[in-house]
Every structure is written in structure tokens, then in C-alpha cells.
Amino acid sequence: MLKPEQKIAELKQAKKAVVLAHFYQSKEIQANADFVGDSLEMAKKARDLEADVLVICGVSFMAETVKMLCPNKKVLLPRPEAGCFLADCATLEKVILLKEKYPQAAFVCYVNSSAEVKALSDICCTSANAVSIVKGLKEKQVVMLPDGNLALWVQSQVLQKEIIGFNGYCDCHNNITKEDVLKAKDKHSVAVVVAHPEVRQEVAQMADFVGSTAKIVNFIGESSAKEFIIVTEEGILNQLQLKYPGKSFYLVSPSLVCTSMKMITLNDLYIALLKEQYEVEINADLSRKAQIPLKRMLEDHLV
Ligand code: SF4
Structure with a gap:
């Protein structure tokens, strides 16, 4: 009888699949991943891989981002209900209102956001490159979505710009x-x-x-x-x-656990590889629009 780790390894080889895991995944998932990194590293790695199947052990916006960057690969998210509290803070309606209020501002959207919100933004950022991205913009006024804390931190590092934050936050x-x-x-x-x-x-x-x-x-x-x-x-x-x-x-505190990030179990990963589920699909028009700020981030601001 093969152990779950062995079954996962066999399936990865048979299906030319690569497992990418975020740093916040459980120890077991990290141990069975081919790559562990933050969301920027995962996106860059996925884009450059030769694999047929990419299994994203993370939350839904990460799998969506990978699918947008790798439209011809099969992208799987073992637990499709693994969302992100922060990403859900920014609704389309609120972002549209902000765009009307600040027509001259550049809209910078954290990758922790939905494809719809990305599609309305000028450029994406991650916590790794947010400061360099904001510094590099020609606009003096910048709206940052959806994390108000990240916006305040970027403002403390980029004094020459006016940063308008949003009231989203990561509950963890x-x-x-x-x-x-x-x-x-x-x-x-x-x-x-x-x-x-x-x-x-x-x-x-x-x-x-x-x-x-x-x-x-x-x-x-x-x-x-x-x-x-x-x-x-x-x-x-x-x-x-x-x-x-x-x-x-x-x-610093035992409360620093993201429940969404901890949803994926070793068995979920095994089943995802076995049944090739759950495949991430994004509407082609939405994907085309959301790719623009994502690619601008990756092309102009590699860090
Ligand atoms: S840690 Fe916070 S920002 Fe990261 S996935 Fe969890 S809820 Fe979202």
C-alpha cells in the first residue's frame, strides 16, 4: 500500500503536473509541493514552467492569477471554496465609485483581489513590489486596493505621492x-x-x-x-x-492562522491530481482585461 506522499509523487510524474504552494500552507502540503513561495514568486514560477498541469495550493485569487498568466495550462485548485477575506473586501461597485471620485489617479491593485477588480486597475502589485511599483508611476495620486494597511505602509515609504487607501483588511x-x-x-x-x-x-x-x-x-x-x-x-x-x-x-500570537490557507489537506491534493479537479476557468474577456495590469507588473517591475 503506497503512502499518500508516494501516490502524489506518482500522479505528478504521470500527469506532468507541478504543485505550487504558498508559504502559508500546512507543513504537509509544503513538503509535497515542488515549489513554495509567496504569491509573486508563485505567479512568476508558474508562467515559466513547462508542466501540463499546475496545482495551486493557496487561495482562489492565486489560482485565478496563475490561470490568467498561463491560459493554455490546466490550473487546479484543490479546494475551490478557499477564498481570501481581504480580496472579498473590494467589490466591483465600490471600485467603480472610487474611479469616478478619483479620475486622475492611478489604480494599483494588490494581487489579493478578484479578476473583476484587477480588470479595472492600471497595474497590480504584491507586498514584495508595492513600494517600487508606486514609486515608478507617473501619477502623483494613487488609489491602492484593497488593503488599507498596505496602503498606509506604502505611503510611509513613498512620501512624494498621495496614496488613497481602501478600507479592506486581512482578518488574520x-x-x-x-x-x-x-x-x-x-x-x-x-x-x-x-x-x-x-x-x-x-x-x-x-x-x-x-x-x-x-x-x-x-x-x-x-x-x-x-x-x-x-x-x-x-x-x-x-x-x-x-x-x-x-x-x-x-x-507573535497563536491567532496568526489563515483558515482559508489551511483548508487544503494532503488528501485534497491527492484527489485533485487524481481527478484533475477543480479546474480554474475564467471568462475570456474578463481574463484578457485582468491580464493587462498583471503583465504590466511582471514586465515592468520584476523584483
Ligand atoms: S492571510 Fe489574509 S490576505 Fe492572505 S489569504 Fe489569508 S485572508 Fe487573504
Whole structure:
């Protein structure tokens, strides 16, 4: 009797399939993925792969993004109901109203958004490249969708532009308070604090380093410090422990778990490969429109 890991490996080979997982996926999923990264790295990797089938272990906007960049490949999302609270904050109606209110502004949309919202935007960004993308725009006024915390952080880094934020937030990162950080610092007084820009601004201001998950992983690798307080989703701990076994990591709060990211089980991944489900499909016209800001991000602003 083959173990689930062996069955997954056999199916990947037989179907020329590649599994891409986000840093926030469970340890088991990360262990069975061919690539683990943040949303920007996943999108770039997927675009450059030769595979026939791409299985995205992440949430729905990630699978949609990959499908838009790889329209000729079969893209599977093992749990199609795995959405993103933050992406759902930006509705089409609210974005249309903002476009009417700020006709001169550039619209920058975080990849954590629906294809419909992307289609109305000028350029996409991720937390890894948001600052460089906003700096590179010719417009002085920039509307950032949908994460208000990311918009505030970008504003603190790009003082020469007026950033208009949106009132969306990630329910996982936004839960973290100053008190959580203070408690963790009390317990681990020499630890360096690293945070994701989806946290509240007052929490970001307490961090020694703010960056995307991929940037956090690189920062820790280059740092001479041995202890770190982690202020992003707990799934990243797995990669950090694998990459840097000599260092210690303390999650700032046990509440830093994204339930959507944790939906996919090993059995879901196996069934997805076996039955080639659930295939991501996007209306051709919508896909064409949403690809424009996505490709502009990837072509103009590779980081
Ligand atoms: S961690 Fe937040 S932004 Fe990321 S998928 Fe979960 S809800 Fe969305």
C-alpha cells in the first residue's frame, strides 16, 4: 500500500503536473509541493514552467492569477471554496465609485483581489513590489486596493505621492495588536521583530523589518541575529525552520492562522491530481482585461 506522499509523487510524474504552494500552507502540503513561495514568486514560477498541469495550493485569487498568466495550462485548485477575506473586501461597485471620485489617479491593485477588480486597475502589485511599483508611476495620486494597511505602509515609504487607501483588511494580520508585540518582546527581549505589511500601521512601526513573506525569509537569512518574533501567518515558520535550523522563531500570537490557507489537506491534493479537479476557468474577456495590469507588473517591475 503506497503512502499518500508516494501516490502524489506518482500522479505528478504521470500527469506532468507541478504543485505550487504558498508559504502559508500546512507543513504537509509544503513538503509535497515542488515549489513554495509567496504569491509573486508563485505567479512568476508558474508562467515559466513547462508542466501540463499546475496545482495551486493557496487561495482562489492565486489560482485565478496563475490561470490568467498561463491560459493554455490546466490550473487546479484543490479546494475551490478557499477564498481570501481581504480580496472579498473590494467589490466591483465600490471600485467603480472610487474611479469616478478619483479620475486622475492611478489604480494599483494588490494581487489579493478578484479578476473583476484587477480588470479595472492600471497595474497590480504584491507586498514584495508595492513600494517600487508606486514609486515608478507617473501619477502623483494613487488609489491602492484593497488593503488599507498596505496602503498606509506604502505611503510611509513613498512620501512624494498621495496614496488613497481602501478600507479592506486581512482578518488574520489585522488582528495583531501593539500589545501582542509588546508581550512577545517582553518574553524574548533580544529577538528581532519582522512583520508583513498587511498588519496595522502601529504594529508595523514596532517592527525592525517589514516586508513580504519572501523578503522576510531573505532578511532572516542575511541577519546575524539568532532570534526572531514573527508577525505574519504561522505557515512561514515551517520554511524558516527548514532553512535556518540554528535560529529560533516565535510567532507573535497563536491567532496568526489563515483558515482559508489551511483548508487544503494532503488528501485534497491527492484527489485533485487524481481527478484533475477543480479546474480554474475564467471568462475570456474578463481574463484578457485582468491580464493587462498583471503583465504590466511582471514586465515592468520584476523584483
Ligand atoms: S492571510 Fe489574509 S490576505 Fe492572505 S489569504 Fe489569508 S485572508 Fe487573504
